[in-house]
Amino acid sequence: MNRTATAQYEPRRLLRRLAGPLFGLACFGATLTGVLVLTVLLGSIVTTALSRPPSFSWYALGANVGKLVAYLRTLAGGLQASEPARAGFRAGIAGSLWLLGLVAVFAIPVGVGAAVFLEEYATAGRVRKFIQMNIANLAGVPSIVYGILGLALFVRAFGLKGLALGPSLWAGALTLGLLVLPVVVIATQEALRTVPQSLRQAALALGATRWQVVRDHVLPGALPGILTGTILALSRAIGETAPLLMVGAAASILRLPRSPFDRYTALPVEIYNYAKEPNTAFQAVAAGGILILLLLLLTMNASAIIIRNRSRQ
């Protein structure tokens, strides 16, 4: 081949050769921002939580870990206070655990029920399509709008005294329950779809009723998927702040809730209250609270991942 022919067959060869790796590098960099953010986020929060005296040099890992654990334990034991040294999250942790349980009691049966209805009972048609579309849209509604709904519906019940729950745990839990319901439904539907059709047909052929098929064959098969999705949905509920502010999670609660009808506060709400304090000494308190919250979420996420991996075997 002479030169002109080469030029014709390989136009802008250098540019084409260069563009690939450069673009790949840019893409790689963009992906790393996520990891970078995670590192910076955890690093700065841990550093802030450790900012109280006595300070050790950063490489004294053992001493620092010991100090951090001790600090988190102090925070977990203290109540809301106006001075940073005595402040803690005991009421918030208790409130969040209460909420976790109550949200599970409401959202899991209803969410799984709705998913079973859509997948196993409803015939394909307009009604099912409508409900499905509705659930997809609900998943995109901002959490604060759920807070407004909870405020009008559960806290005040449109002014009906007998029905109003007031700013109680139930009101918060029902609001969060509605918030995560679409997530539970969608996750459960996906899990139900992984159960092979032949299983249902075999059971039906042996004379099982529809509910027996669902209860004895479909649900057990889909259980790991349902559990994983539900745990992730619950961990989302635990991290939510805005709707709880709307339905009246109180700023300072000095007595732990004893029943679902008690007033309460939640961990993220307490973090918000400490974070907006102008006094910078509260920064360490808020950072410690965030670490406790992240630990809680990490435990939940890890258990979801373990369940997912177990079921694959």
Place this chain on the structure above:
Amino acid sequence: MTTLAAQKPGQAEPRWSHSFRFRAVREGGVAVFLALCALITVLTTAGIVLVLGIEAVHFFRKSGVGLLEFLTGTVLNPDLDPPRYGILPILWGTFVVAAGSSLIALPIGLLSAIYLSEYSPRRLRAILKPSLELLAGVPTIVYGYLALLLVTPLLRAVLEPLDWHVEPFNALSAAIVVGVMIIPMVSSLSEDVLSAVPRSLREAAYALGATKFEVSTRIVLPAALSGVVASFILAVSRAIGETMAVVLAAGMRPQITLNPLTSVETMTAYIVAVIGGEASVGGPEYLSLFAVGMVLFVITLVFNILSGVVLWRYREEYQ
């Protein structure tokens, strides 16, 4: 049923029919219960629309503000005499934060989606994808705290020497943290549609001599464009509805300004401000949060529907 052989011939019949009747009742009951569960999701939507609608009408009646004045007024101050309820300042605040965060999140999210789907070795991907999911699970309050702790001081350190005054609460810091927050959403949703593009399409392009860069940007991306755009719209909708990060980072001063270094108030922040303030229950200021909530709900709903329409209408199907 299992003890069929042990039953006396005379008793078999009534027992069976009894169990059938019980079963029929149970079947019906279960079906009704499951349908009710599904109904709750529909009722939630109806509840949102009703609550927001009714209370918004109350607001317009009690405050005497007209719809036009509400939607086009440029002053939002319930403490003035007479109180002014113009929603434009908080619409502007929401727009500034959403636009700023999109400028950060959409390009980075898309590039990282392309990396994960086209470039990344499988092992690296197995690490990167879960860590992005982990990032998506971090509560928004944490990002808000990060804005106060890290981003705003950083902006001050960089920009103050250039004689730009950075307020303690500012729109830029909010846009940055919200942008970082929605990156995982963009990259995860976009990655799903990019990897769904059939392999044969890529192989055909490679066979014709295309480079990896060309395959990624001219074959895979156009083929998955509807899904990518849909994920962009969803991410913007999420940024519009974001509350805690914005409340902590951008503050609560409703104003229309082009300076991103000053405080703005978003719709979500206004709602939090009203509920956290001293507005009396049932008063016009209290009711205004429902009217603002209605606007917020309608905007995000339009975005979500738009995203669905883009996904289905403009989908390229390859079979």
